[in-house]
Amino acid sequence: MAETELEITNNTKNIKLYSSKAISGATILGGPLAAGYLISQNFKALNKPNEGHKSLIIGIIATIVLFGGIFMIPEKIVTKIPNQLLPLIYTGITWTIVEWKQGDILKIHKENGNSFFSGWKAAGIGVISLLIIGVVVFGYAYLSTNDELYEKYDIELSQFSKNEDETLVFYKHLSTETNRSLLQELDEKIIPKWKENIEIINNLNKLEDLPSELINQNKILLKYSTFRVQAFELLRIAIKEDTDKYNQQIEEIHIQIDKELDKLNQ
Known part of the structure; x- marks a missing residue:
């Protein structure tokens, strides 16, 4: 039992x-x-x-x-x-x-x-x-780190783009403004903003764990910004001296600028 x-x-x-x-x-x-x-x-x-x-x-x-x-x-x-x-x-x-x-x-x-x-x-x-x-x-x-990283990158790059948009209108002013006004614009706005862009890219390069595609993009943007500074500084000399003898050099720099822009668009 x-x-x-x-x-x-x-x-x-x-x-x-x-x-x-x-x-x-x-x-x-x-x-x-x-x-x-x-x-x-x-x-x-x-x-x-x-x-x-x-x-x-x-x-x-x-x-x-x-x-x-x-x-x-x-x-x-x-x-x-x-x-x-x-x-x-x-x-x-x-x-x-x-x-x-x-x-x-x-x-x-x-x-x-x-x-x-x-x-x-x-x-x-x-x-x-x-x-x-x-x-x-x-x-x-x-992913959280990447999100934060991309957010920082996008904020800085948006300022870069803003500076770019605000300075490229200078080429329209070449035919409408006086030499004095153009020189003032170059000294107070155009050249400083492109130097600021160079600083922005240098700061972006300091971000940790930056993906390789952004590192390569920064290299292109840095060259692009440097050529922009060179072009505007040479334009300033040409305007101040009221001469066209620098046109060839300016054109060559703009060819380099276009090459860097092509790389960005690839």
Whole structure:
């Protein structure tokens, strides 16, 4: 009779489960994601798919909240937090949840001499979870850094373009303004703005982790800006001396300018 009762109560005889110890070990390695997955596998083995699905979702959400919170904490505070503190906290929480939701079942499963998955398999799942989290976190960090980098680059380059637009109208003024007015415009606006553009490109080159395509673009823009300064400075001399003897040199510089513009448009 006792043997018959044991067989009746041994509802988990033909299934394998993850022990509380194995789940906790995997959680230390792979965080809440590993915990959620292993707990969900136990529920599925116990024919409780809905609870299994919920456990996995909770593990994913907990992982997002955990690492999202870490990103929001100032770096100077994060560096003061002991490395093992957070893993110990969320592993302790996981242990409590497992004991609450599955503790009695796991205890009976063990007392009946039923099978458990090895701790090594659980640890392997923890490592996989760690890799997944690492890829997501570093991917997010990389994209965030790139977004910030491109934003800084675009802001500076917009000023470059503004300076360019405001100075190229000078060529229209050549036929409408006096020499005195043209010289004043060159000294106070045109040449200073192109020197500012050179400074803008030099500052952009100082940005860390600048992609190779932007580095190459900066080289072209720097040459382009330098040729612009040369052209306008030579124009200034020609206007001041009221001569056309520099026309050939000015034309050659403009040919170089066009070449750099062609490179930018490629």
